[in-house]
Structure formats: structure tokens, C-alpha cells
Amino acid sequence: MKNSIKFLIKHLLLATMATASFNMISCEKAMEKPAESQALSGSQPDRMIDELALASMLAKKKGGRIAFESNRDGNSELYSMNADGGNLLRLTVEPSVDASPDWTHHGKQIAFVSRRDGNFEIYVMDADGSNPTNLTNHPGHDATPAWSPQSKQIAFSSARDGGSDVYVMNADGTDVTRLTYAPASDSYPVWSHQGKQIFFNSFRDVNWEIYVMDADGSNPVNLTNHPANDREPALSNNGKKIAFSSNRGGNYDIYVMNTDGTGLTQLTDHFAADVEPAWSPNNKQITFTTYRDGVFPEVYVMNADGTGQVNLTNHPDYDHMPAWGK
Numbered sequence: 001m002k003n004s005i006k007f008l009i010k011h012l013l014l015a016t017m018a019t020a021s022f023n024m025i026s027c028e029k030a031m032e033k034p035a036e037s038q039a040l041s042g043s044q045p046d047r048m049i050d051e052l053a054l055a056s057m058l059a060k061k062k063g064g065r066i067a068f069e070s071n072r073d074g075n076s077e078l079y080s081m082n083a084d085g086g087n088l089l090r091l092t093v094e095p096s097v098d099a100s101p102d103w104t105h106h107g108k109q110i111a112f113v114s115r116r117d118g119n120f121e122i123y124v125m126d127a128d129g130s131n132p133t134n135l136t137n138h139p140g141h142d143a144t145p146a147w148s149p150q151s152k153q154i155a156f157s158s159a160r161d162g163g164s165d166v167y168v169m170n171a172d173g174t175d176v177t178r179l180t181y182a183p184a185s186d187s188y189p190v191w192s193h194q195g196k197q198i199f200f201n202s203f204r205d206v207n208w209e210i211y212v213m214d215a216d217g218s219n220p221v222n223l224t225n226h227p228a229n230d231r232e233p234a235l236s237n238n239g240k241k242i243a244f245s246s247n248r249g250g251n252y253d254i255y256v257m258n259t260d261g262t263g264l265t266q267l268t269d270h271f272a273a274d275v276e277p278a279w280s281p282n283n284k285q286i287t288f289t290t291y292r293d294g295v296f297p298e299v300y301v302m303n304a305d306g307t308g309q310v311n312l313t314n315h316p317d318y319d320h321m322p323a324w325g326k
């Protein structure tokens with residue numbers, strides 16, 4: 001038993017060093033195949049399946065996986081990587097836009113947005129990219145999916161009734177319910193820790209504010225109350241803090257506050273835009289998107305107090321919309 005564990009650890013270490021380039025080769029090969037066989041399914045070579053098993057094990061050792069959107073292969077696709085940027089895995093192989101990932105609470109599935117059926121729809125796929133399923137099937141623009149705490153429901157934004165509003169549906173796409181009715185845009189929903197409330201960003205005060213409402217859409221409360229734009233709420237996994245982006249300092253930076261709007265703290269202070277924060281599973285780190293390294297954004301990670309900011313993607317094409325799963 002001890003020997004087999006040593007053997008496994010050795011291979012995991014080798015895989016960590018080798019898989020980033022290895023995956024690129026696999027992806028290039030996948031590009032040559034017809035679209036219907038490109039999903040990472042049982043039809044892949046054995047070594048790809050072994051690699052996925054290794055990726056899964058590495059994820060448990062390294063503090064989760066970060067999914068993100070990149071156009072490095074020619075159009076918007078979803079990828080995942082370890083928390084240190086290693087072991088890159090391509091999840092989608094579609095000529096259309098694939099974006100806005102969100103992990104289930106157990107990290108086994110990812111909800112995302114895709115235009116592969118002609119308009120923006122909410123999809124769900126397994127964490128390795130297999131079994132993509134269209135949940136919305138609606139001609140309206142559907143966006144920004146967010147799983148409820150036990151992954152039984154998905155909140156999302158949709159323009160199906162005119163302007164953008166927040167909706168909720170079951171995990172299989174049934175029972176779609178509209179939650180917001182303000183004439184201005186409401187989007188980017190995030191569930192509270194117990195699933196009783198939903199945070200979102202709203203333009204109803206003629207600038208973006210972070211709001212919270214009950215999960216049935218009642219009792220909306222403005223948490224930010226600031227004339228600058230406050231956007232993209234991200235709830236910590238212990239339910240205590242909300243990270244968000246705001247341009248109240250003259251450009252977009254990442255801020256954090258308590259879930260009642262008190263205790264505001266600025267985490268990034270760079271003249272370039274810092275946006276789209278997401279918490280690590282243990283709440284000790286925050287990943288975010290930043291434009292500080294050039295025209296195209298990179299995915300960074302930092303400690304939850306703003307220290308130790310590190311570029312995870314380091315790629316000349318755009319990388320953004322990080323989502324951190326278990």
C-alpha cells in the first residue's frame with residue numbers, strides 16, 4: 001500500500017510539471033476532429049482519461065480548480081486550472097462563445113453560458129467538459145448562472161422579458177421564475193450561504209449597486225449606496241463577506257464588505273481595472289481578473305487581505321471570468 005501511494009505521488013508530481021504543455025497537444029489534436037467527437041468523453045484516448053483522473057486528484061491536493069474563459073484557441077472557450085495555474089484543462093471545443101462558469105457545491109459540474117445554439121443559453125456540463133446540456137432553450141439572452149448552495153437551483157439573468165432581470169430555475173431547467181421587475185438592469189445573482197437570499201447588481205439607482213433580496217424576489221435592499229459603480233458580488237464560502245468590483249477610487253478595484261454592507265475594505269489598488277472576484281473554497285484567497293498587464297486581461301490570485309497578488313494565466317490572449325470550485 002505504501003509503495004503504491006509513493007508511486008501515485010511521484011506520478012502526480014510528474015503530471016503537475018508536464019500536463020500544461022501536454023494538454024495543449026491534446027487540445028490541438030481535438031481541434032482536428034469533427035465537432036461531435038470533440039467533447040472530453042469516453043471516446044478520448046486512454047491517456048486523456050488517465051490525465052483527467054490525475055487532474056481530479058491534483059485538485060483535491062491543491063485547493064480546488066479555477067475555471068475561466070479564454071480566447072487562446074481562437075474563440076471564447078472555458079478552461080480549468082489548479083489554484084497555482086498549473087494542470088490546464090480545456091473544457092469546451094465550440095466555435096461559439098462559451099463563458100461565465102460557476103461550479104456546483106461539490107465541484108462535479110459547471111454551469112456556463114454558450115451561444116452554440118444561436119443565442120445565449122445557460123448550460124451545464126461535467127467538470128471535465130463532458131455532457132453539455134442546454135437548460136434554458138429560450139430565444140432571449142440568458143446569462144450569469146449561479147448555483148444555489150446545494151446545487152438544486154440556478155439563479156441567472158435574462159433579457160427574455162425586455163431588460164435584464166434575475167430569474168431562478170431548477171437544476172434541470174424546469175420551473176423558471178422571474179424575481180426582479182425593476183425597469184433598469186438587474187444581473188449577476190449570487191446565493192446567500194443558506195440559500196434564503198440572493199445578492200445581485202442593479203442599475204435601478206442609475207449607477208450600479210450591490211443589492212440583496214429574499215430568494216423569492218421580495219425585500220430588495222441596496223448594500224453599497226455609492227454613486228460610483230459597484231458590481232459583480234461574490235459571496236465567501238462561509239457566507240460572511242462579499243467581494244465586489246467598484247470604480248469608486250477612479251478605476252475598478254476589488255473591495256470586500258460584510259453581507260450587510262458594513263466593514264468596507266479595499267483589496268487592490270492598481271490604476272488598471274481589477275474586476276470579477278471569486279473566493280477560494282477555504283476563503284483564504286480571492287481570484288480576480290485584471291487588465292494591468294496589457295490590453296487583454298489575466299486571471300490573478302491574491303490573499304483575502306489583498307497581499308500576494310500573482311498572475312495565474314500569463315497568456316497573451318484574454319483570460320477572465322474566474323470561478324473557483326472545490
Ligand SMILES: [Ca+2]
Nearest residue numbers: 076094096098
Ligand atoms: Ca467556444
Ligand SMILES: [Ca+2]
Nearest residue numbers: 120138140142
Ligand atoms: Ca437563450
Ligand SMILES: [Ca+2]
Nearest residue numbers: 208226228230
Ligand atoms: Ca453604486
Ligand SMILES: [Ca+2]
Nearest residue numbers: 252270272274
Ligand atoms: Ca484597479
